[in-house]
Every structure is written in structure tokens, then in C-alpha cells.
Amino acid sequence: MKLGSEMLHEMNAKITMELIFHAGNAKSAAMEGIKKAEDGDVEAGLALIQKARTELHEAHQIQTDLITKEIQGEQLEKTILLIHAQDHFMAATLTIDLGERMIQMYNKVLDNSGK
Secondary structure, three states, X not given: OOOHHHHHHHHHXXXXXXXHHHHHHHHHXXXXXXXXXXXXXXXXXXXXXXXXHHHHHHHHHHHHHHHHHHHOOOOOOOOHHHHHHHHHHHHHHHHHHHHHHXXXXXXXXXXXXXX
């Protein structure tokens, strides 16, 4: 049987990995959306950005839950894995925001070129 701190550590690691999973999916979908727009399929690019935002929302919910627990006094172990998860979250956020702008630019270029 696992001791309390071991169980807590495993639970925190699982939650952190879920955050990484959703943030990674978000970033991948955004990058795929940028590529679709670059290839001339702006609608598919925008659809992938929306998919990325949905994944990011899942990651944000996990992050919000972690913050809420800490505010309520529950101690959260600050591990390299958690820091890594936050890096993924921020990278996904930036990729989505910039990706959406890039897709808008691709759309203008395509409109102006008559394609």
C-alpha cells in the first residue's frame, strides 16, 4: 500500500501530465493550422486553431484547478515536471495567438493574389 505522500506525488504527476498532454495537443493543432493556411487552406487552418483553443481550454482548466487548490491552502509540490507543464502551456498559448494572426495574414495575401 502506498503512503499518503507517495499517493499525493503520483496524483500530482498525473495531473501535471494531463496539463502537458492538452497543452501539447493545442500547440500541435495550432502549428498544423498555420501549415494548412500556408498551403492555401485558410478555412482548415482556422478550424485547427479552434481545435487548439479547445485543447488549451482543457489545459487552462487543469491549471485553474491547481491554482484554486493552492489558494485554498493545499500545498502543491513544485516539481520540474510542473514547471515543464507550465512551459508547454505558455508555448501553446503563444503559438495559438500568433498562429491566428499568421492565418489572417495568409488570408489577406491569398485574397490579394487572386487565389
